[in-house]
Structure formats: structure tokens, C-alpha cells
Amino acid sequence: MGNEMKLTKLLTSAALALGLATTAMADGHEKTKVGFVFVGPIGDGGWTYEHNKGRLAVEEEFGDKVETVFVESVAEGPDSERVMTQMALDGADLIFTTSFGYMDPTINVAKKFPDVKFEHATGYKRADNVSTYSARFYEGRAIQGHIAGKMTKSNIIGYIGSYPIPEVIRGINSAFIHARKANPDVQFKIVWAYTWFDPAKEADAAKVLIEQGADVVLQHTDSTAPQAAAQEAGNVVTFGQASDMSQYAPFPRVSSIIDDWAPYYIARTKAVMDGTWTSTDTWDGIGAGMVGIGEISDAVPADVKAEALALKASLADRSYHAFTGPLNKQDGTPFLAEGETADDGTLAGMNFYVEGIEGDIPQ
Amino acid sequence: MIALEKRPQPSRAFSLATPVLAVIATMVFGGLLFAALGKDPLVAIKTIFWDPLFGQYAFFYRPQLLIKGAPLVLIAIGLSLGFKAGIWNIGAEGQYIMGALFGAGVGLAFYPLEAFYVFPLMVLAGALGGWIWAMIPAFLKVKFGTNEILVSLMMVYVAEQFLPSMALGLMKNPEGFGFPGSRNLQQYPSAFNADLIEGSGMHWGVVAAMVAVILAYVLLTKHRLGFAIRVTGEAPRAARFSGVNPTRLVLFCLGMSGLLAGLAGMFEVSGPAGQVTIDFNVGYGFTAIIVAFLGRLHPVGILLAGLLMALTYIGGDIAQSNLGLPAAAIQVFQGMLLFFLLALDVLTNYRLRFGRSEVA
Numbered sequence: 001m002g003n004e005m006k007l008t009k010l011l012t013s014a015a016l017a018l019g020l021a022t023t024a025m026a027d028g029h030e031k032t033k034v035g036f037v038f039v040g041p042i043g044d045g046g047w048t049y050e051h052n053k054g055r056l057a058v059e060e061e062f063g064d065k066v067e068t069v070f071v072e073s074v075a076e077g078p079d080s081e082r083v084m085t086q087m088a089l090d091g092a093d094l095i096f097t098t099s100f101g102y103m104d105p106t107i108n109v110a111k112k113f114p115d116v117k118f119e120h121a122t123g124y125k126r127a128d129n130v131s132t133y134s135a136r137f138y139e140g141r142a143i144q145g146h147i148a149g150k151m152t153k154s155n156i157i158g159y160i161g162s163y164p165i166p167e168v169i170r171g172i173n174s175a176f177i178h179a180r181k182a183n184p185d186v187q188f189k190i191v192w193a194y195t196w197f198d199p200a201k202e203a204d205a206a207k208v209l210i211e212q213g214a215d216v217v218l219q220h221t222d223s224t225a226p227q228a229a230a231q232e233a234g235n236v237v238t239f240g241q242a243s244d245m246s247q248y249a250p251f252p253r254v255s256s257i258i259d260d261w262a263p264y265y266i267a268r269t270k271a272v273m274d275g276t277w278t279s280t281d282t283w284d285g286i287g288a289g290m291v292g293i294g295e296i297s298d299a300v301p302a303d304v305k306a307e308a309l310a311l312k313a314s315l316a317d318r319s320y321h322a323f324t325g326p327l328n329k330q331d332g333t334p335f336l337a338e339g340e341t342a343d344d345g346t347l348a349g350m351n352f353y354v355e356g357i358e359g360d361i362p363q
Numbered sequence: 364m365i366a367l368e369k370r371p372q373p374s375r376a377f378s379l380a381t382p383v384l385a386v387i388a389t390m391v392f393g394g395l396l397f398a399a400l401g402k403d404p405l406v407a408i409k410t411i412f413w414d415p416l417f418g419q420y421a422f423f424y425r426p427q428l429l430i431k432g433a434p435l436v437l438i439a440i441g442l443s444l445g446f447k448a449g450i451w452n453i454g455a456e457g458q459y460i461m462g463a464l465f466g467a468g469v470g471l472a473f474y475p476l477e478a479f480y481v482f483p484l485m486v487l488a489g490a491l492g493g494w495i496w497a498m499i500p501a502f503l504k505v506k507f508g509t510n511e512i513l514v515s516l517m518m519v520y521v522a523e524q525f526l527p528s529m530a531l532g533l534m535k536n537p538e539g540f541g542f543p544g545s546r547n548l549q550q551y552p553s554a555f556n557a558d559l560i561e562g563s564g565m566h567w568g569v570v571a572a573m574v575a576v577i578l579a580y581v582l583l584t585k586h587r588l589g590f591a592i593r594v595t596g597e598a599p600r601a602a603r604f605s606g607v608n609p610t611r612l613v614l615f616c617l618g619m620s621g622l623l624a625g626l627a628g629m630f631e632v633s634g635p636a637g638q639v640t641i642d643f644n645v646g647y648g649f650t651a652i653i654v655a656f657l658g659r660l661h662p663v664g665i666l667l668a669g670l671l672m673a674l675t676y677i678g679g680d681i682a683q684s685n686l687g688l689p690a691a692a693i694q695v696f697q698g699m700l701l702f703f704l705l706a707l708d709v710l711t712n713y714r715l716r717f718g719r720s721e722v723a
Contacts, residue, residue, distance in 0.1 A: 041690060071683040073690040075645040078635035082427050083680050089420045090685065101640055104547050124540055163641060164531055166541045194527050349541040363532045 032094070032273050034058060034265075035087035036070040037080055039099035044197055046222025046242035047259070048072065051098045051121075054261030061266045065273065076101030084109040088116045094272045096265065097121065106130060117277050119268060122167070124348070126279055133264060136285030137167070138174035138347070139315045140257035141218075142322040143293055143308050144239050145175035147255060148216040149182030150304040151237050158209025159190045160202060160219040160226060164361045166350045168220045173354045174322045175218055178311075180356060188357050189214055199225035210236055227253055237299075244294040255308070256294030263289050283344065287316040323347065328355035367713040377711040382657055382664070385703040386671070392703075393696040402686050410686060411678030411696075426564025428673050430635050434459070434627040436572040436669035438651035440579045441620030443660040447583075448595040450616045454500065454515030455624040456648025457522035458493040462625025463632035464529055465492025467639045470554035471534055471545060481553040485633060486567075486626065493625015494618050496522065501617035505610045511617065519648070527641045534639050545639040548632065556634030568630025572669075575623060579662040588615065624648060653701050675700070 036055050040048035055068050069092065071083045080102045087095055088109060094117045097106045103123035110118045110130045118130045126132055148157050157179055161168050172190065179186045189212055191205040202221045206229035209217055216237040219226045224245050230236035230252035238248065240256025264282065271277040284290035293312055296305045314320035325336030330353040336342060353361065390412075394404030415424035438455045445452050452458075466489030473481045500514035527543070534545040548554045559565045583589035591612060595602040603609070627647065632639060654672050658664030679693035 035684070069684045069687070071680050071690070074680070076640060076642050077637075077645070078430055078631075079645065079676075079680070081635075082431075082677065083684070085423060086420070086681055087684060089423060100542065101544070101642060104549075104637060124542070163527065163543060165543050194524070351541045 031065060031067040032062070032269065033090075033092045034066055034068045034269055034272075035084075035092035035095040036068065037074050037083055037087070037095065037097045037099075037102060038070055038072040039074060039076065039101070040197060040222075041072050042070070044222060045224065045245075046197060048098070050243055050259040051096070051261055054265040055096075057262035058265050058269050062269065062273075066269060077105065081105035081108055084118075085112070088113040092116060094119065094269060094277075096268075117268075117272055126281060128279055131268070131278075131280045131282070133280075133282040133284075135259060135290040136283060137257055137259075137291055138170045139285040139322050140291045140293055141171040141174040142178045142315065143311055144218055144255065144257065145178030146182045146311055147239075147296070147300060147304060147308050148175065148218060148237065149179035149186050150307075151254070151300065152179075152183065152186060152216045154213045154215045155183065155185045155187060156213045156215065157186055157188050158206070158212070158214030158217040159188055160205045160209070160217065160221055161190055161192045162196050162220045163194060164192060164363075166348060169353070169361060170347055170350045171220055172357065173350065176357050177322070177327065177354060182307075190357075190359060192362055193221055195221060197222045199223040202226050203229050206230065224248060240294050246294065249295070250297030251299040253294075253297070254299050255296045258292035258294050260289055260292045285315065286312060287318060329353070330355055330357055366716045367709065368716045370712055370714055373711050374714070377707075378659060381704060381707040381711060382659065382668070384707050385657075385700060388703040388707070389696065389699045392699055396692060396695060397688065400688065400692060402688060407682055407686055407688065410682045411675060411693075414681055415674055415677045424677055426558075426562060427677055428670060429564035429569045430566070431676055432669045432673035433566075433569040433572040434631055434647045435651050435654045435672055436666055437568065437575055437627040437630075438620075438624045438648055439654040439658065439665045439669060440572070440575045440662060441623030442651055443655045443658070443662070443665060444579065444582075444592060445616035445620050446596075446655055447660050448592040448612055448616055449599070450613055451512045452497060452500070452515050452617050452620045453512050453652070454497070454518045454648070455620060455651055456644055456646065457515070457519035458496045458621040458624035459628035459631075459648045460519075460522040460526050460644050461496040461628070462489040462493035463628030463636075463643060464525060464534075464639065465489055465625065466629030467545060467548065467632045468529075468534065470548055470551065470633060473553070474546060474551055477553045479553075482556070482633070485554060485629060489625050489629020490622045491625070493628065494622040496625070497617045497621020498614070501614050504617075505613050511613070515617070523644070526639070526643060530639050530641045530643070543641050547637045549634075549637040554633055556630050566630060566634045568627065568634060571626055571630060572666075576662045576666050583662070592616065624651075657700065657704055672697070 038048045038051060042048055042052040055070060058066060059068055069087060074080050074083050076099060084095055084097060084105060096119045098121045100122045103120055103125050106118050106120045107125050107127060107130060110127050114129055120130060120132050122134045123132050159172055176188050189209055191208055193201045193205045195201050202223050203225040206217050206226035210233045215235060217226050217230055218239055219241050222242045227238050227245060227248040230238045236252055237254055238252045240253050242259050244256045244258055245253050296308055315322060321341035323342035325340040326338045327336040329335045332355060390408055394408055397407040398404045442452055442455060466485040469485045469488040470481060496518055499518060500511045503509040503514055504511045530543045536544060536546045556566050591607040594605060595607055595612060636643060650672060654665060654668045658668035675697050682688045683690060683693065
């Protein structure tokens with residue numbers, strides 16, 4: 001225990017010394033230092049690529065007043081804890097940790113550096129100096145589902161899942177609900193790739209789905225391999241995931257869900273500069289601009305495009321919720337009554353399919 | 364003309380010198396790489412090799428060196444026994460995963476019981492998990508003559524499927540709101556592989572690694588089994604004449620390396636990592652192969668090589684953050700180390716001859 005005190009003291013005094021440097025910052029002499037911990041390489045074209053774009057936007061916005069640092073391809077677990085500690089020791093004022101697996105490490109490090117602000121993406125543990133933030137990607141999935149339902153001729157829509165976790169299941173449900181609304185005969189075929197990013201596995205998954213008759217393939221994985229597979233097949237519709245993937249537009253990529261972290265990163269950096277930062281839980285969607293919908297290409301008929309844009313507008317101004325009753329769960333038990341909308345707690349922990357989706361969620 | 368000429372005896376001097384030369388060559392060519400990327404090469408090399416050990420925040424990085432190095436050393440020691448005898452376990456990564464799953468599984472099964480015997484049972488389970496996973500290729504080899512390189516490697520992919528299955532299913536934290544990952548064993552005192560002295564980085568895995576180094580040294584130099592391992596690798600025919608039982612040797616070498624890899628996984632999951640997660644394994648099992656060869660398959664060499672690799676990881680992350688070096692450049696830098704080691708290794712068995720080579 002005594003030794004723990006010593007280490008904590010040591011770290012705190014290091015943090016204190018940095019705290020002095022931070023005070024100087026208010027006079028405009030010192031830069032605000034913002035650290036980013038990335039789970040993949042910044043050139044992954046998906047998840048980390050978009051977070052890094054957010055970092056660059058912070059630099060663009062504040063110029064000389066900020067300094068950003070980042071470490072890419074940081075494994076979750078002790079490696080991430082070390083990298084965060086290193087950034088805090090080196091004087092970071094604000095650290096964004098951009099993967100779910102960084103949750104416990106972020107909390108551990110935040111305890112040792114009470115004066116440093118932390119922002120953890122997609123987690124649920126907060127502290128006085130730890131905020132969480134995530135995006136309502138399921139809103140984008142609703143639009144995809146609508147377009148998919150209208151575009152499919154075989155009435156079979158393929159879906160490449162990454163891992164069977166609430167985030168992904170929520171997306172499948174939202175896409176399915178709106179595909180069925182657009183086309184009551186639609187069926188979903190779901191393949192679990194057990195990866196976030198693996199071009200080879202994703203290509204295999206896409207090919208399996210196409211062979212099973214899917215002429216629309218949705219994906220919750222980050223590479224463009226499914227687009228390439230769809231292009232090869234010739235008549236299969238896809239959507240960009242995480243980033244725009246516009247190199248496959250106008251076809252097979254007809255639209256996309258884009259993670260846009262820039263507005264949030266700029267706002268939170270500003271809050272640290274102004275001294276107004278507090279611990280918050282942010283879950284923003286299309287309305288706040290955190291979820292972007294990539295341009296709907298001309299391969300989509302004009303009336304479908306108009307409907308999709310109207311859906312987008314209603315999601316953005318909150319006049320419509322992507323999970324609105326009447327909805328039943330897969331086993332037929334009631335989920336939402338007529339006109340009722342799902343609360344955030346239910347959405348956050350969603351571990352069931354809605355009625356009409358076939359197959360089981362792997363356990 | 365420069366010609367290579369086989370030495371009558373491998374050069375002992377070069378055998379010891381090549382790791383050092385490889386490190387120096389890596390620094391030189393790595394420095395050139397960093398310079399080409401527009402960074403000051405001297406600052407970059409200093410950031411990677413000097414700052415973690417003697418820089419301003421060395422008090423934090425030195426313990427990290429133990430945390431990062433311990434699993435590498437523990438696994439590499441096990442691998443080196445087999446490698447010396449020409450028995451190739453390439454699947455330590457899978458054995459590491461299975462050790463972690465067995466160990467964590469026992470811990471999670473006891474949760475929330477607080478008792479002194481929970482952690483020792485987890486250690487036994489971890490060792491057992493790694494051992495079982497390595498005995499599969501061992502058994503197939505001695506029974507059916509399969510190739511242990513292929514089988515042990517394939518078993519990694521099987522283990523990598525078990526891991527998400529456990530993290531999302533059986534071992535998922537029931538209080539985790541449906542998110543993947545087990546309970547954090549760091550918050551379960553009876554199962555937590557904590558630092559023995561807080562903040563020192565000295566957890567039981569570090570102790571185990573050091574014990575393994577000593578025991579391996581004793582085994583190889585003093586014990587009959589160590590003699591059998593060495594003679595089998597150097598002269599298989601002579602080994603047969605001297606009464607070495609190749610079946611037993613295969614079972615011992617693969618089993619022991621699996622056991623140590625399993626222990627490494629168990630100490631990691633119950634300590635620094637804390638959780639069974641989808642991405643728990645970070646490649647220690649494969650990096651340990653580099654460590655084993657960089658350390659000349661010698662226990663003390665492996666200890667030093669493990670710490671050196673840990674240093675390049677830790678220093679590499681600092682260089683990324685402070686100098687803006689891309690992760691890929693750091694990985695190339697680490698790759699150079701093995702490349703130069705193997706390239707320079709030629710000089711152990713061959714010597715350079717200058718002048719016209721004679722046609723025989």
C-alpha cells in the first residue's frame with residue numbers, strides 16, 4: 001500500500017508539473033495538447049481513418065493553439081494503458097481513446113491523472129475526468145435498409161456482421177425494419193465474419209451471400225473487399241461503411257454511412273481550452289452530424305432517393321425514431337407498442353433480433 | 364570477388380557477435396529509414412532505445428519493460444528447448460490463448476469467492492490449457508508422423524476462434540450490458556495477478572519467466588535430458604546411438620513449450636490485461652520465435668533478447684507519439700532486427716574470402 005502511495009504521488013507530481021504548464025496555456029503561451037489512441041492503422045480506410053480525420057480537423061480548426069499526437073495500431077489491454085499513460089506524462093490535456101476495448105485501461109489511467117481529460121469512444125464507464133461518446137449508426141442503417149428493400153430484385157439481402165454485440169445487432173434490426181417497410185417480401189441472410197477488418201474474410205462472406213442469392217450486401221466491417229466482390233458479381237448493391245468508399249460509386253456502392261467525429265472533437269477540444277469541459281455521455285446521430293450519409297448515387301431511382309432523403313430528414317430533426325412500434329421481438333413477444341419508441345438503455349444493450357429475421361444470434 | 368567458404372567449425376565468436384552486430388546494423392539502417400521519413404535519426408534512435416530506460420519518465424517505463432518482456436521470455440524459453448532439438452512448435456500463440464482461457468475460466472468460475480487457493484488453481488489450469496494444446500500436435504506427430512510445424516500453426520487458428528466465442532458467450536461479463544469481454548480479474552482480488560510490489564511491474568509472470576530462465580539453463584547444462592536435446596539437434600544419428608528416445612523428446616519439448624506459453628497467457632489475462640476479450644492475443648507467441656533466435660536459443664540470451672524486443676515496442680510507441688513516426692516504420696525497424704540477425708548468421712558458419720575463387 002505504501003508503495004502504491006509512492007507511485008501515485010510520483011505520477012501525480014508529474015501531472016502537477018504538467019498542470020502548471022497547462023495554466024500557462026491560458027495565457028496563450030502554451031498549446032493545448034490532444035492525444036489520440038487508435039486501434040488500427042490510420043490508413044485503414046474505415047474506423048481509424050475517420051477518427052484521424054477528426055484529429056486533422058482539430059488541427060485545422062485551432063492551428064497553432066493545439067498540438068495533436070497519436071499512436072496507431074495500439075493493442076487493447078496493457079499496451080493501450082501504457083500509451084495513454086505516456087501521453088499523459090508527456091503533457092496531454094485531453095486524450096481520445098477510440099476503441100471499445102480501451103474502456104478499462106482508460107478508467108485506470110484516468111484515476112492516476114485527475115487533471116487530464118479523457119474521452120472514450122463507444123464504452124459505458126465514466127468518471128469525473130472521463131467522458132464517453134458514440135454515434136447512432138443505426139439511424140444510417142434505417143436509410144440503408146430502405147434503399148436496400150427498394151433495390152433488391154431477389155428479395156434477399158445479405159448482411160456481413162462483425163461480432164454479435166449490441167452495436168451490430170442494433171444495426172441489423174434497424175436495417176431490417178426499414179427494408180421490410182419498403183418491401184414486405186424481403187429476407188435477411190446474415191454471415192458473421194468475427195472481425196472488424198479483414199479483407200480476405202469479408203470477401204469470402206460477401207461471395208457466400210451473393211451465391212445464396214443476395215443482390216444487396218450490407219456490411220458492418222470496414223474494408224472495401226465486399227465492394228470488390230460485388231463489382232465482380234456485377235449486379236450487387238453495396239454501401240460504404242465507416243468511410244464513404246466512393247471509389248466504388250456510383251455502383252456497386254450506392255450510398256454509405258460515414259463516421260464524422262470532427263465536430264465532436266473540435267467541440268471537446270474547445271471545451272478544454274475554455275475550461276468548460278465536464279464529464280458527459282454523448283450519443284449523437286444524423287442530426288448532430290456525427291453520422292453522415294454518403295451521397296446517394298444515380299444508380300438509385302430518383303423516387304427511392306427522395307424517400308431516403310426524407311427519411312434522413314425526419315431522423316435528423318427527431319420527428320421519427322428508427323425504432324418505432326409496433327414491433328415484436330423475433331420470438332413474437334411484444335417489443336414496442338404502437339407509436340412507442342425504444343429508450344436508449346434498451347438500444348445500448350440490444351441482444352435480440354426483431355420479428356422476421358431468421359436465424360439465431362451466435363452465443 | 365568475394366566468396367563464402369564453409370567454416371570447418373561454426374565460429375563461436377561470430378555466434379555471440381551477430382546479435383550485437385544485428386542490433387547495430389538495425390540502428391544504422393533504421394536510422395536511414397527514419398531520416399528518409401524526415402525525422403532526425405539520432406533523436407529517433409535515442410527515443411526508442413534510451414528514453415524508456417534513462418529518460419525523464421524511466422520510472423514508469425522500466426516496470427513496463429518487465430510487463431512486456433515477461434511473456435516473451437517465458438514463451439521463448441519453452442520454444443528454445445524444442446528448437447534446439449529440431450522440434451518446431453510454431454503454435455505458441457494458440458497455446459498462449461488456451462492457457463489464458465483455462466486460467467481465466469477457473470478464476471471466473473470461482474467468482475466472487477475470495478480464497479487463497481483460487482490463484483494457484485488458475486496457474487495450474489493455465490499450464491494445463493497450454494500443455495493440452497501443444498500435446499495435440501505432439502501426439503499426432505509421434506502417432507502418425509504428422510508435421511508439427513503445420514499442426515501447431517493450425518491449432519492457433521482454432522484457438523483464435525475459441526477466444527471470441529468465450530468473450531462473447533460463456534465468459535461474457537453478465538454485468539457488461541451485453542458488450543463483449545469477461546469480468547475484469549483485476550477487480551477480483553483472489554484472482555488478480557497483481558504487482559508483488561505495487562508499481563514495480565513485478566507480477567508472478569515475471570517471477571515465472573526468471574525461474575524458467577534458470578531452470579532451462581540448469582536443464583541444458585547439467586541434466587541428461589538437456590544433453591539429449593542438444594545432441595538430437597546437432598547430430599540426430601549420434602543421438603539415436605546414445606539411447607535418446609525421440610518420442611519422449613517430442614512429447615517433452617512440445618509439452619513443455621505449450622505449458623510455458625499457457626502460463627504466459629494465464630499470467631497476462633489475470634494481471635496486465637485483466638480480461639478475456641476478443642482481441643486478447645497480441646502476437647506474443649509469434650514474436651517469441653524471434654526472441655528465441657535473437658537470444659541464440661540460450662536461456663540468458665533469450666532473457667536479454669526479450670527485454671530488447673520489449674524495449675523496441677515501448678520505445679516505438681513513444682517515437683510514434685512524440686516524433687510522429689508511423690507504426691509501419693516501427694514494424695519495419697523491428698523486422699530489420701531479425702533480417703540482419705539471419706543475414707549475419709551466415710558468418711557463423713561461413714567465412715568471407717576475398718580474391719578470385721578457384722574453380723574446383
